[in-house]
Amino acid sequence: MTTMNKGIQGLKGKGSQRTMLEGALVLIVIALALVIRTKLPGGELRAVSTIFMFIALSQAWNIIGGFTGYASFGQVVFFGMGGYFTAVVMLKFHFSFWLALPLAGVFAAVFAALIGQPLLKLKGHYFAIATLGVAEGMREVVINLPDLTGGGAGISVPIAGTFAKTQYLGDAGFYLLFLGLALFAVGIGTLVSRNKFGYGLRAIHQNEDAAAAVGINTVRSKVMAYSLSAFITGVVGASYVFQQVTIFPERLFDVEITVLMIMMVVIGGSGTVVGPLLGAIGLQFISEYLREHFTNVHTFILAAIIILAVILIPQGAVNYFREGRRTKDYSLLANIRRYRL
Amino acid sequence: MSTVPILETRGLGRRFGALDAVSDVSFSVNQGEILGVIGPNGAGKSTFINLVTGHIKPTSGQVLIDGKDMTGQAPWDIARAGVARTFQIVKPFNGMTVRQNIAVGIMYESHGTNRLSVALEQAEAILEEVGLGGSGDRMPGELSTADIRRLEFAKALATKPRLLLLDEVMAGLRPTEIEPSLELIRTLKARGTTVIVVEHVMKAIVAVSDRVLVLAQGKVLMQGGAHEVLADPRVIEVYLGHRYAKRQKGNA
Amino acid sequence: MDTFLQVTAYGLLQGGLLALVAVGFSLVWGIMNIVNLSHGAFVILGAYIAWEVQGWFGLDPFLGMFVSAIVLFCVGYVIQRYLINLIVNGPVFITLLLTFGINMALIQGMNLVFTADFRSIQTSYGSNSFEIGNIRIPLVRLLAFLLAIVITFALVAFVKRTRTGISIMATGMDRGAARLMGIRARHVYALTFAISAALAGMAGTMIATIETFDPSKAGKFTLMAFVVAVLGGLGNMYGALVGGLLIGLVEAWAGQYLSGTWVNGIAFLVLILVLIFRPNGLVGKAFYAARVEI
Numbered sequence: 099m100t101t102m103n104k105g106i107q108g109l110k111g112k113g114s115q116r117t118m119l120e121g122a123l124v125l126i127v128i129a130l131a132l133v134i135r136t137k138l139p140g141g142e143l144r145a146v147s148t149i150f151m152f153i154a155l156s157q158a159w160n161i162i163g164g165f166t167g168y169a170s171f172g173q174v175v176f177f178g179m180g181g182y183f184t185a186v187v188m189l190k191f192h193f194s195f196w197l198a199l200p201l202a203g204v205f206a207a208v209f210a211a212l213i214g215q216p217l218l219k220l221k222g223h224y225f226a227i228a229t230l231g232v233a234e235g236m237r238e239v240v241i242n243l244p245d246l247t248g249g250g251a252g253i254s255v256p257i258a259g260t261f262a263k264t265q266y267l268g269d270a271g272f273y274l275l276f277l278g279l280a281l282f283a284v285g286i287g288t289l290v291s292r293n294k295f296g297y298g299l300r301a302i303h304q305n306e307d308a309a310a311a312v313g314i315n316t317v318r319s320k321v322m323a324y325s326l327s328a329f330i331t332g333v334v335g336a337s338y339v340f341q342q343v344t345i346f347p348e349r350l351f352d353v354e355i356t357v358l359m360i361m362m363v364v365i366g367g368s369g370t371v372v373g374p375l376l377g378a379i380g381l382q383f384i385s386e387y388l389r390e391h392f393t394n395v396h397t398f399i400l401a402a403i404i405i406l407a408v409i410l411i412p413q414g415a416v417n418y419f420r421e422g423r424r425t426k427d428y429s430l431l432a433n434i435r436r437y438r439l
Numbered sequence: 440m441s442t443v444p445i446l447e448t449r450g451l452g453r454r455f456g457a458l459d460a461v462s463d464v465s466f467s468v469n470q471g472e473i474l475g476v477i478g479p480n481g482a483g484k485s486t487f488i489n490l491v492t493g494h495i496k497p498t499s500g501q502v503l504i505d506g507k508d509m510t511g512q513a514p515w516d517i518a519r520a521g522v523a524r525t526f527q528i529v530k531p532f533n534g535m536t537v538r539q540n541i542a543v544g545i546m547y548e549s550h551g552t553n554r555l556s557v558a559l560e561q562a563e564a565i566l567e568e569v570g571l572g573g574s575g576d577r578m579p580g581e582l583s584t585a586d587i588r589r590l591e592f593a594k595a596l597a598t599k600p601r602l603l604l605l606d607e608v609m610a611g612l613r614p615t616e617i618e619p620s621l622e623l624i625r626t627l628k629a630r631g632t633t634v635i636v637v638e639h640v641m642k643a644i645v646a647v648s649d650r651v652l653v654l655a656q657g658k659v660l661m662q663g664g665a666h667e668v669l670a671d672p673r674v675i676e677v678y679l680g681h682r683y684a685k686r687q688k689g690n691a
Numbered sequence: 692m693d694t695f696l697q698v699t700a701y702g703l704l705q706g707g708l709l710a711l712v713a714v715g716f717s718l719v720w721g722i723m724n725i726v727n728l729s730h731g732a733f734v735i736l737g738a739y740i741a742w743e744v745q746g747w748f749g750l751d752p753f754l755g756m757f758v759s760a761i762v763l764f765c766v767g768y769v770i771q772r773y774l775i776n777l778i779v780n781g782p783v784f785i786t787l788l789l790t791f792g793i794n795m796a797l798i799q800g801m802n803l804v805f806t807a808d809f810r811s812i813q814t815s816y817g818s819n820s821f822e823i824g825n826i827r828i829p830l831v832r833l834l835a836f837l838l839a840i841v842i843t844f845a846l847v848a849f850v851k852r853t854r855t856g857i858s859i860m861a862t863g864m865d866r867g868a869a870r871l872m873g874i875r876a877r878h879v880y881a882l883t884f885a886i887s888a889a890l891a892g893m894a895g896t897m898i899a900t901i902e903t904f905d906p907s908k909a910g911k912f913t914l915m916a917f918v919v920a921v922l923g924g925l926g927n928m929y930g931a932l933v934g935g936l937l938i939g940l941v942e943a944w945a946g947q948y949l950s951g952t953w954v955n956g957i958a959f960l961v962l963i964l965v966l967i968f969r970p971n972g973l974v975g976k977a978f979y980a981a982r983v984e985i
Binding site for chain 3: 163167169171216217219220222223224226227228230231232234235238239241242250353357360361364368394395397398400401402404405408409412434436437438439
């Protein structure tokens with residue numbers, strides 16, 4: 099009994115030590131990000147902002163896809179709806195961006211709650227495809243409501259002059275905004291990964307019947323997870339729209355944005371917080387590098403990287419190394435065997 | 440002790456297409472009782488548990504818990520009313536350690552802690568109780584068959600049930616492994632927990648049950664004391680066929 | 692009334708083609724539980740191959756489609772055997788990501804080799820048509836439609852009557868048991884995928900004879916295959932036919948009677964409604980309902 103108590107105290111001690119270490123790490127990262135901001139030219143600032151944006155997006159997808167295990171293949175719909183909400187309220191109702199931003203998140207979250215009720219009853223591929231259908235369908239709706247959304251011709255947010263409640267933030271300003279969003283999303287992800295709600299989601303991922311049997315309201319938990327991930331995605335979409343000024347339905351509902359989110363999560367390690375973070379940084383970095391140095395074939399190389407990564411480390415980098423540490427087996431060949439026919 | 444039975448079913452039934460998997464099952468369990476449920480394969484035992492715990496919605500009849508009508512309620516509502524279950528085909532949360540598996544149940548119990556760290560501490564006692572002490576950091580995939588069954592048992596205990604439904608937790612265990620499980624059921628009874636044991640292992644049923652319910656083809660065949668039930672020609676017939684039962688009668 | 696009939700006829704003809712696009716996709720999904728996001732790229736690749744064959748040898752597309760089929764059969768076999776088979780037991784988003792990666796590689800490859808220009812396959816009889824009553828039926832569309840129907844029925848016959856076909860079905864229903872019967876699951880999976888790719892190639896060739904194509908159209912065909920397969924019920928080949936005709940009709944009517952570009956949203960609306968209300972498809976129960984989870 100005494101040894102057990104000691105063990106638990108050791109556990110606790112380790113926990114608070116870990117929290118302090120992480121706190122210090124976060125502060126260092128923020129300080130570093132702020133220092134970098136003053137050193138980088140505009141183009142580079144924008145590139146780093148995009149990395150921040152994808153950190154937030156991948157964390158958002160991880161909540162529904164990674165923790166809960168529901169492969170949302172239409173996640174971009176929340177990006178687009180948050181974005182269009184912002185554009186419309188800023189242009190037509192003269193909202194300030196800072197008011198539109200949280201409301202866009204709420205708008206996306208409410209939408210997620212509404213479609214989540216029927217959709218989250220679907221499993222596996224069915225859910226993936228239904229959400230994809232929603233995203234593609236919503237793009238058509240936006241295109242077909244030109245009076246409200248500008249239709250296929252796009253819509254522009256007021257950014258300067260007397261019409262604009264909020265002046266354009268500029269490269270440095272958006273850098274800070276996206277940094278903030280990334281920190282916010284990572285924070286939410288960390289919280290979820292360690293609290294009751296997150297453990298409920300993981301239980302649902304592993305086995306929904308067993309989760310329900312221990313008292314988890316699976317329907318409510320799934321809808322909440324979906325809404326939470328939609329909130330983050332919507333807020334990011336809102337910021338993206340303000341940054342881009344003029345937006346088009348094709349870009350804002352582009353299935354490739356969804357796929358990028360999923361790739362970052364899966365390659366980094368789904369269901370972890372660090373995985374999507376590293377996945378977003380790594381993939382965005384590689385993608386930028388390829389675009390610059392192999393303009394013609396960069397998509398081709400990126401595709402090859404995806405194919406190889408999915409086959410060699412299907413559980414994602416972080417999970418691969420965690421398991422390796424557990425089992426002392428880092429063999430890629432053994433790793434391939436897990437999902438092989 | 441209250442006079443209202445902790446669980447009562449009235450004419451409970453479930454049809455799958457043309458098949459009556461369970462029909463017209465009426466019975467009750469009092470608090471602190473251990474009820475054994477037996478029946479040949481396909482008798483509807485698992486469906487019966489699923490009906491009580493809300494995993495399958497009944498097509499007829501009622502389920503009352505503490506006298507309150509809970510028919511057709513969601514599984515989590517039933518769980519939060521103090522009814523826990525195990526699954527015949529074990530369903531561990533594979534991506535979590537054994538300790539985390541238990542902590543989930545502890546946190547989602549209606550009066551449980553909301554804090555993960557506290558739940559993880561509390562999990563230790565339950566693991567000790569089912570004989571998984573020291574395995575807390577292992578993954579379910581690394582456990583033996585017997586230990587996986589213990590984990591299934593522990594996950595149910597984590598929700599601090601007043602009524603526990605055990606769906607073949609002893610299947611596939613060696614005789615020496617069965618004894619600790621029986622001991623645990625007796626301990627639970629001593630604490631006032633009501634237990635419904637669905638089992639093929641007759642020895643286990645006889646050892647712990649206060650009363651035995653026999654299901655056959657989805658209906659209640661009979662109920663009574665363990666020895667009385669097992670000696671009944673109708674029960675022998677559903678298990679061993681009517682010719683065997685006749686011969687037994689002839690001999691007697 | 693004449694307009695309605697004309698539109699209906701077009702819808703049916705288009706629907707037959709959609710069915711051919713979807714039938715292989717549905718087979719792969721039903722048998723292996725893989726949603727092949729590169730299916731549309733196979734369709735386009737088939738179109739390019741027939742186009743090249745016509746350019747080099749002057750081969751008529753209705754013969755060239757067999758060349759497409761053979762090439763895609765090989766491509767499909769290799770992709771399944773040496774790529775997809777490696778992660779077949781993985782979670783949903785792993786298989787989706789892999790096939791998306793393959794899709795990206797194929798499309799980019801086609802962009803590099805063939806450029807992104809619009810193309811189409813021209814034939815001497817391409818503009819011929821005849822009339823039934825007041826309804827004009829373009830010859831090529833009718834031929835394509837009839838071929839699509841014939842091929843679908845041939846596929847059903849193949850799967851139900853031949854030894855290979857039955858082993859495909861058996862593997863789809865219970866892979867474990869099929870393996871115990873001596874069926875080589877890896878080979879059967881690759882074969883199924885190859886057949887699906889070959890059918891996509893044939894469909895692509897026919898599409899190329901009636902409309903323009905370029906690599907960016909691949910996504911549209913994948914989505915169409917989705918919708919039709921879900922409508923028909925996974926792995927249900929007659930279902931794919933019915934689903935294809937239905938979507939063809941709905942799109943044709945919507946194009947005629949709805950304003951603006953709402954028609955593009957119709958397929959998705961149908962998809963979501965079917966998924967929510969009849970997830971097993973409109974045409975009875977798909978065979979996969981009997982599948983044993985492994």
